[in-house]
Amino acid sequence: MTQPIDYNVAYPSLRPAVIGRNAVATSQPLAAQAGIRMLQQGGNAVDAAIATAMALTVLEPTGCGIGSDAFAIVWDGKKLHALNASGRSPQAWTPEYFAGLDEMPLYGWDAVTVPGAVSAWVELAKKFGSLPLTTLAQPAIEYARDGFPVSPLIGQLWQRGVDKLGDKPGFSACFAPEGRAPSIGEIFRNPDQARTLALIAETEGEAFYRGELARKIADFSAECGGTMTLEDLAAHQPQWVEMLSQPFAGGSVHELPPNGQGIATLIALGILEKLNIGEHPVDSIETLHLSIEAMKLALADLDQHISDPDTMFFDAKHLLGDEYLQQRADLINRQQASDFAYGSPRQSGTVYLTSADASGMMVSFIQSNYMGFGSGVVIPGTGISMQNRGNGFVLTEGHANRVAPGKRPFHTIIPAFALDADGQPLMSFGLMGGPMQAQGHLQMALRIMKYGQNPQAAIDAPRWRVISGRKVSMESTFDRNTLAALRAMGHVIEVEDPLLGYNFGGAQVIVRHPQGHYIAGTESRKDGQALVF
Known part of the structure; x- marks a missing residue:
């Protein structure tokens, strides 16, 4: 995190971040208790x-x-x-x-x-x-x-x-x-x-x-x-696995390897680092455009290549190679929305x-x-x-994720974790919600790690969700002028009420304060609660 934590209530929500030495955050209050x-x-x-x-x-x-099914990360x-x-x-x-x-x-x-x-x-x-x-x-x-x-x-x-x-x-x-x-x-x-x-x-x-x-x-x-x-x-049998990581904002973001979709977050963050994300305000048209385009590239690779790691055609780490990320970043037009295909890296309801x-x-x-x-x-x-x-699973012959006996399917559910520049814990975070999860992880990491927003503000901020092609669903809480500018760039924008569609996920975040205690936020779009003592 390159910015100090901003405790301002920046978006429409009456929930403040909560602070304590112990914390639990989840989507149902009695479960948190x-x-x-x-x-x-x-x-x-x-x-x-x-x-x-x-x-x-x-x-x-x-x-x-x-x-x-379940996945977990433990520090x-x-x-x-x-x-x-x-x-x-x-x-x-x-x-x-x-x-x-x-x-x-x-x-x-x-x-x-x-x-x-x-x-x-x-x-x-x-x-x-x-x-x-x-x-x-x-x-x-x-x-x-x-x-x-x-x-x-x-x-x-x-x-x-x-x-x-x-x-x-x-x-x-x-x-x-x-x-x-x-x-x-x-x-x-x-x-x-x-x-x-x-x-x-x-x-x-x-x-x-x-x-x-x-x-x-x-x-x-x-x-x-x-x-x-x-x-x-x-x-x-459950399996302890080696995590994938991507340097970002002076620290690093960590996700489980396939068969989950967490690698899409890491690909997109890697592309954004190549594009020097952070030069414009977090809710600016420039930041939103680059974030959406990077996510589209990552999702194209996800759909084509990710499956049970035992049946992938190459090591997932190749999708995070420096040269490959630069090639993908070079495809982004800073003034115009694009419709991307997957790349071919060289071998090297929740x-x-x-x-x-x-x-x-x-x-x-x-x-x-x-x-x-x-x-x-x-x-x-x-x-x-x-x-x-x-x-x-898919039924397409020759696809890495084709159904087979004793095989793990592609999974949408992913927990995430971030470390600081010294390899110490920065935050434990996740955002439930099917195809929204990798996209939500990117948005949480960007807001908290690059822009220093407190976890509750990052959760309350309006969200976007790539659908397909140039189609992007955006919450109605975005500024109308911002939506109009993105449309002018070629994005096909669908506006949704965040409280009616259930399509923008549910986030829970615990950030570790440098002094050792925690700052927690919970999803304002859900029934959840963050508790501390």
Whole structure:
């Protein structure tokens, strides 16, 4: 970060950044309180993250569930660790299995890959946690067993989910037990999920992948004509991976490698560094134009090249090579919007949370069903909703991301982390929301690291989202003259209300102050909360 932190409330929001020695920020207030509760019981930031994540499966089922996938970044006080807990496809998923389809299914069992979130909770607890998993699960169990009031935005999304998925196997019995979605403010209970969470905690995940719950998943799959087997579930293993990074604004931004889309953020930031971003104000036409163009280039490469790293045609690091980034930057016209194709480098529905503690440990964690409630499949009597990450595959012959047995699909969910010039933690951050995530990471990094905005201001600032070609969706809170100027440059602008479309994501950010405490911000477009003590 080259600028001092600016604490001004720069955009329309009544939320200030919050400051304390310990912090948790996520998209649902009761989940944030679950994390704080662990910190107050003597737990660390990883304990807080796990408790928050487990609670979110109960409190925000519109974005995640026990059948989600997950990724995590942990600063342990000395270095970064990255965990890929995304699951693989069933062994039956050959390209021939999907013959006759133009694209991968969105819903039902043929959209479900092996869920990895449970393995993330267990692995993080074993490696870094200080409290028993049974303690970490307690807030989630209580919310599921005793009930919780449905929060406003989640209530709206819940209704959409019931309207869309009500006929999917097991869905209505779990999420619309009275024949309807719960209304906003209504107490909702899920006793089946409470029992499942308790069993997962007591067996440290064994019941989910090799025991009682695994058998229920496999049996229901067979009953519905699905292909997921006990062997598919038992074969799952989370993986500690080496992170990718990109120098930016005097520090560095770190993302997990593929099969996630975090590399797109790093490509775009690298291009912006080549273009000397920062010469104009953060909300200027010049800064917006260059940022949008850099993101378009990065997304073109993402769509073409990224898949399970075991099946990529080259090492992802080649996309971050200095010469390649310069070549891509040279394609940008500073006065005109362009429609970019992918390059060829030479060989050389989600919830996000972040936590930090007084010892210096920080966690960036994300888990997701993918599209809202996911596949719509819910395992009877368990409260386990299954993601639809299989839709992330393609069926195109010769494509790196083509479906195959035991393969991880391209993933949209990505946590992020930034270090300062001395290699010390600067911030833990993320922005949920499908294709918005890499774009949101760029916008958060740019505003906080290059321009010194405090995390709440950076979150409240108007956002843009590249759609395709020269099409860009922009929030209605942008200045009208700015929108007109971008249109004159050739950008095809679609204006959206940030509170109606749910298309600009949900950010959570914790910035580490040089004196060792934290500054946290939460998404003003969501139901979330940042808590400190």
